[in-house]
Amino acid sequence: MVSENTDHDGDGRIVNEGGITRRDALKAGASLSAAALAGKYVTGGVAAQTSTTTDGLAGSGTQDDPYQIGTIDDLDKMRDAPGAHYALTSNIDATPTETWDSGAGWDPIQEFTGSLNGRGYTIDGLYIDRSAQCALFRKATAVVENVTINADITSQGYKAAIIAAQHLAAGSLTVRDVTLTGTISGGTQVGAITAMRGVETVKRCTIDVSAQSENGAVGLVAGAFDGTMDDCIVNGSVTGGATGVGGVVGGNYGTIRGCCVTADIDMGSDSHDVGGVAGINGESGAIEAIDVEGTVATGGNMAGGAVGDCLGTIRGVFVDATVNGSQYVGGVAGFAETPAKIELATSRGSVTGDSQVGGLVGEAIAPIVTDASARSTVTGGSATGGLIGHLSSNSTNLHSVVVAASVDSTASSAGAVTGNRSYSNSGRSTDPAVSVFWDGDVAGVTGEIGTVGDTIADLDRAATGQMYELTTPEATGDTATSNMPALDFETVWGVRDGDYPVVESIQSVGCTGANLPSTDDGTGDETTTEEPVPPGGGVTSSQDSVAKWIPWGIAGLIGLGLVADDDGEGGGE
Template sequence: MKTKSTKVVHVSKVYLLAGIVSLFGVVSCDSSGGSNGPTGPDIPEGAIAISSVEELQKIGKADKFPLDGEYVIVEDIQADPTSDWNDGSGFEPIGSGRKPFTGTLDGNGHIIYDININREDASGVALISSIKNAKLRNVILKSVDVKGSDGVGGLAGFSCSSEITRCKVNGSVVGTQKGNNNSGVGGLIGYSGSPTACYGESIIDSSSTSVTVKGIEKVGGLVGWNAENSEIHSSSTSGNVIGDKSVGGIAGANMTIGFTPNPPLIKKSFTDATISGKKNVGGLAGFQRSKALISKSYSESKVSGENNVGGVVGKITFDARVKNSFSDGKIGGVNNVGGLVGQASDSRIGDSYSASEVSGEGSVGGIIGLISGSNETNEPSISDVYWDIEVMSRQGESRVPIGLTTDQMTGESAKNMLLDFQDTWKTVKDDYPALQWEE
């Protein structure tokens, strides 16, 4: 029997995803073969150079620093003095909900250190309060300390019809969520997407966080609430994610309020974090519904909670989907605890597996803790889903396909599983299958 100590693939690639060499290392060239932006003092014609935290704070406040401007950071910025600004409230977030940032900010690979924001009663709290039709790229924030109410993030509080590419956040993000909005708390973005105000897609691509995120509801390592018209690609998280309800490594909630032609998506992303909460807690998403999709993604996280705790998703419902994904972490809870999903109803789960250690008291399973549904029409559809019976010896729901031994799921023998080894998966010597996009 193989053991966890034989795992040789997944740990080594945590900081190699999509050109991310390390959280604060060199940012690689983009797919076009060019550089990620100007270097040194050279900036595009018409762009505005930012070389200090004082200049950063002028955006949206001075005529020469408009909210629709094109900005390039031209050197590392030390923002530690912001802890004493505004009577201790710190840096004032750029823009607002009514006046969002609509321009371009290129971090140019430079680091902004020690941004401090202490506004526990305010919403839209982050380096940038709200973005719309904006482009943020190569922005690196290290040792942030952000406190707000809701819509709280390291980089942006709210994102609408915007592109966020190769951005990184390290530090602490806390949402008190004192109001009734509960629009999300995330390491990168508090809330991404909108049912009414966003008519174009919001894209988060090749971005990462190494953060401690704390909140109450819709708390995520990357995004608090990933809503309609919002997609997350090739991104990763590590650190600690802590909340009460809907807590996840990538997104606390991956969901829409109603059905929409543009449901949210998480694709080619992974987590290696410690995630804890009370209800609906998952390695990738805490709560997922309304055709939202997780695809070609995985979690190696330690996930713990009370009810509805899963290696990939805590609770999934209303035709939401998980496919081509896996969990290889440690999952613990009280009720409804599963290697992939804690509780599932009216959803689709396929072409996936779990090698996670799973423990709990009531409704505990290698794949799904509890299958719910009053009839066959709203029970989940489960196909080509597997778990390691030597890691997790029991499956609470007999309707889930039977498990396999470690030997049957590793190396070339993994082809016993009816996974797509042509276009999606690849076998790994002495290890579980990996997704083909993994390094």
């Protein structure tokens, strides 16, 4: 059994020996890359030996001898050789771009197929206000790494981003160890790294932007995403009236994992498909090992703390957010329909809506929900439940679920577990198993299913096909292990004195770069006295970093499938 002596913070997140949560660790680690990478290139003040080209840039434009960029005018010369390799030699003041081209600003480089290595330096004040497809690069098949960019981007039409408005070929853009800050605005397809699909890899990036869109596909990282994203910090706000809105991506068709997200999303009455991570998580989409905080608010439908509309996989998420919407509103997913899977998930905070409101899922049409905990305050009208607002299919799998949600609803279709169901048998799922344990002392309503009322008779807490009511003493501390026999207390669930069982694995996954002190002295001229550090703060594999946060060791995480044996990445220069 996972030890009850494992240290946690006040919200149930595991902390290490120094009292640091994984969210704090990732934030600390992310600050390392710029300092470490700058030191890698400037330690001792020795610059690379290069030659001078006819266009005035030092270097030859090869991967071993990239063109050297030290000013905004140098940066502008990249358009003359868009297939070459470039590296920054200093911080760049890009604020003069605000007056370029009669106030239209930077003219996006049309097709960039080379690489840009920032070497830990910053491009500050990049400005664009143009008709469409606005970004540093209009189209890119490239590698961008080790750079901070602060920008103010406005597209009067479609596609607004800081790095690339779109790709040249699917899966062709790689972004590593990049920090993006500023504002992005567009009519549709808005994101800091890219406006649309086509990114292959995003690793160890920090995004802190404000994004605005009136029509659709907007996220703080990407409007739509079909690549792989690992170990990122995403902060910021999203406003407007768009559909398909996420704190990370508008639509996810790839894999997002190991990220910490703090997003404040405030959309209009016509917006729907809105989530703290992704507005839409398609069938091919996977959201894994994510920590979500903030606010998700829309006047429309399908709002979720992690995902608005889910057809894919949500695995290993910890959501502590305020979620507000109209219909189909959930702490993790607003709407979840087969083949959706929600596994190893915890929802806290508050969930409020008009109808189909649930602590975990607003509307469930035969998804698989396994090893989940719903502890939100849930407020709604018809079909309001502590776990699921409306259970639309008797094929929904609810296995190893703990519900300690407070439900505030005067509707007859309000229940401690689910507010309403649309199938004919009396509350028992015939296919496949149901094992839900709920605390009747805190539920605020009578009965697990609003349309059935009271409790279902003759329940056996060890059997399948059951929703079993417990008291708070029965559902907390060590006594929970005997009263909730369906839960795996060996590898998945843990107990704490006086509290409900915790899905330990989701509070212990996905953060890297927390093993070194920052070398930033606040001057902007970071150096290091240590051996050169690879991108990511010296973490050489996902196992090295995640192991620090797993009470029972990395083998358990590999067994759960949340961590690969190796991240498969070589050097990041």
